[in-house]
Amino acid sequence: MKIKWFILGFGAASVAIAVAAAVRHRCEGFSWPGGASAAVVLTYDDGLPSQMMNVVPALDQLGLKATFFLIDVPDSRLSAWRAIAKRGHEIGNHTRFHPCPTGYTPAVPGHFTDNYPVSEMIGEIGDQERRLAKIDGKPKHSFAAPCGNWISGGKDYLEPLRHTGMVTSGRGVAASSSAAQICRSSFDRMDVPGRVFAETSSAGRMIEYIEEAERNHGLAVLVFHGVGGDHSQTSLAAHDDLLRWLGQHQRDLWITTFSQATAAASKQATRPR
């Protein structure tokens, strides 16, 4: 009798392990336009000169569209960003002063989230919305949290921001490809993880991440800062290699802007939020 119970117990445990594994690996993806195997979004943060100089021309040459999350735009660059937006690239909201926790580098010294009340953060995002509207004429934009941080003055500001409805979608950051896998069940249009790569990353690492998303019919959101210049650089060689690969795979992938991809995913999310 004891042996039978042991076998039964062992059998049940095996089933439980198999079910747990299936649940862990099950990441139901999305139906993308044109039957694409994945949606790919290239995002560039902080409105850096190297993006204007090295990224925009390379994207335009291949006919690829991307999303640029801008902070305070100097008057001298307004017309350039207006022209970039007119060509079909997306400009998004990254606050004006890039408040981050102490220890990170904000755009403007003194803007640390440690003592930044949520009301001030929300006010600044609203101010940036109005400034961006003057560039592209759109009433609402996508948002990317500076430093991928959703805490301001010790409190979460994602939910208050969601509640205002002032932005269309939001991007956080993830430092690993597995943490940046996006499934129907986990999709939250206001907290979409973007994959940040180390400065030394080759295009191969970025392509692996996209291929992982393709296996799940998922959404791959890549986060860049400087490209061949500025801070948190991706090398020109790695960026060129990635764009060349994307150019060769345009038929299989839906390479689009953050707002387009999140709008399509939002309609298919298991729990629309």
Ligand SMILES: [Zn+2]
């Ligand atoms: Zn930033």
